[in-house]
Amino acid sequence: MLEKLKDPGEKTLAFLLLAPAFLLLALIVVYPIGRLIWNSFFDLRLSGGAAKFVGIENYTIALQDPDFWNAAWNTLLITVITVPGALVVGLGLAMLANLPFRRRWPVRLALLLPWALPLAFVGLIFAWFFHTEFGVVNDVLRRLGASEPTMWLxxxxxxxxAICLAIIWKTSSFMALILLAGLQMIPKSLYEAAEVDGASKWNQFWHITVPMLMPSIIVALIFRTITALQTFDIPQTMTHGGPGNSTQTLAMLIHATTIDYLDVGYGSTLAVLMFLISMVVTGFYLKRIGRSA
Known part of the structure; x- marks a missing residue:
């Protein structure tokens, strides 16, 4: 009996070693998500009054709310435009940074700068770029002969x-950093053998670079898609969701509902729906693209 206590089995030992990690995961992930789902079933307002259980009424209201569908459409459209755009630009930057320069650190430092800038700061920069009277874009167009300034925002x-362009500029560096790490893992002997066989640079790219880089591309797409579905800072600082609500995203609608209108119950419902959309998209990546890789 004493020997069993002194020498626990492999399963018991594994449980004891993993228990702290599971507790930490439950504390920072499971409990907040569970609390969010729980609040979504209540009419809970910080402006006053006791919480009232309403069941799925909040979900019914959300699915009939045109503001929800408008924000969901804007969010999905931003995702569809900016994720492939950031991938293409990031791949080009990664291949540029991977060229055999003698001094490659300036190029690689340039990749870090957009990624290091705060999202809200990027939004303010591009809001100034596209300003109707003082913006750089209209100033360039005016010098090229444009008679009237374009009211971009x-x-x-x-x-x-303009928002999609700002997001692509900001996030392409993140994609480039991941893809650059993947490029450096490709053996140079593959390219040397392809050159001996007479393969062109284009054929080397499609038949060596892209297949060998696919695991890195999948990781970059998953992370970038999840963050794209949570887009908030750049459109918030550039347009505040305007004109009207034409650029309002789901994250912006959730922020307005919970912070501006103090409706925690309905805001939690919108957050749960956004979480479900994120899980569906991530599951698609893992099942379709991941399996093919």
Whole structure:
């Protein structure tokens, strides 16, 4: 009996070693998500009054709310535009930084700068770029002969395009850093053998670089897609969701509902729906793209 107590089995030992990690995970992940789901079933307002259980009424209201569908559409559209855009730009930057320069550190430092800048600061920079009267973009267009300044952030389509451009500029460096690490893991002997066989640079790219880089591409796409679905800072600082609500995202709608209107119950419902959308998209990546890789 004493020997069993002194020498626990492998399963018991594994449980004891993993227990602190499971407790920490439950504390910082499981409990907040559980609390969020619990609040979504209540009419809970910080402006006053006791919490009232309403069941799935908040979800019914959300699915009939045009503001929710508008924000969801904007969020998905930003994801569809900026994720592939950041991947293409990031791949080009990664391949540029991977070239055999004698001094490559300036190029690699340039990759770090956009990633290191705060999101809100990037939004302010691009809001100034596209300012109607004092913006750099309109100043360049004026020098090229444009007669009237373009109201970039006052037009729904132009404002949306400006936001997507800012997001691609900001996030392409993150993609480039991940892809650069993948490029450095590809053996140079593969390219040397391809050159001996007479393969062109284009064929080497499609038949060596892309297949060998696919695991890094999948990781970059998963992380970037999740953050794209949570887009908040850049459109908030550039347009505040305007004109009207044409550039409002789900995260912005959740912020307005909980912070501005103090409706924690409905805001929690919107957050749960955004969480479900994120899980569906992530599951698609893991099942489809990950399996093919």
């Amino acid at each position: 006052l037009s729904p389509k132009l404002a949306f395009a």
